[in-house]
Amino acid sequence: DQQVKQNSPSLSVQEGRISILNCDYTNSMFDYFLWYKKYPAEGPTFLISISSIKDKNEDGRFTVFLNKSAKHLSLHIVPSQPGDSAVYFCAASAYHNDMRFGAGTRLTVKP
Amino acid sequence: DAGVTQSPTHLIKTRGQQVTLRCSPKSGHDTVSWYQQALGQGPQFIFQYYEEEERQRGNFPDRFSGHQFPNYSSELNVNALLLGDSALYLCASSLAIGGGETQYFGPGTRLLVL
16 A cells, blocks of 8 residues: 655756655654655665654755645755755654655756 | 664575574664565565564565564564565664654665575
8 A cells, every 4th residue: 555655756956956855645644754865775864854743844955844734745955966866765654653655756966 | 873784785595495684773772673675666664673572563474574682683584485575675773662753774685586
């Protein structure tokens, strides 16, 4: 069951511009959302998270927005850098249960 | 601060064999979760261990079993390997109970079943 969906398998942006990665979910019980970044041959690296009691969380160049009514969250990276090129996974969990992941979006930032 | 470590990094097995993968959690963490990541997909939850007991389990058959030791390290065992078990196996550790707390991943063990 695909409770977390990332509908864009890839995204390409120019260095310095904004990258927007999107994620949709179907389970209204999810109360915690995370973004992970994954480089080849490495495990996913935690990037940023947001609780369902918030609608925005910011950490440096990374901001996550949560729209509970639309069951949608997005990750904004600004300005984008070539080192940001990686696969980004959206994940969600409900009441301290297991995390569900999306299929990932491959971001390419061109110099 | 030691992060999550996994061994081995790569493994090749044949159908029907058994395999054991190992994980040491991040220093200070007491909960270990295992995930299977097939090519082109996101990680799929296998199970989670806390206080040496399996607390949660995903939709995986009984061929997948695990163990957590008193030092919080963990093993994933897969019996009667199938070709479809070929994947990257990820271990993640966290502090406190269950998900909702941020999980930190190891580099993974890539298993190839021939």
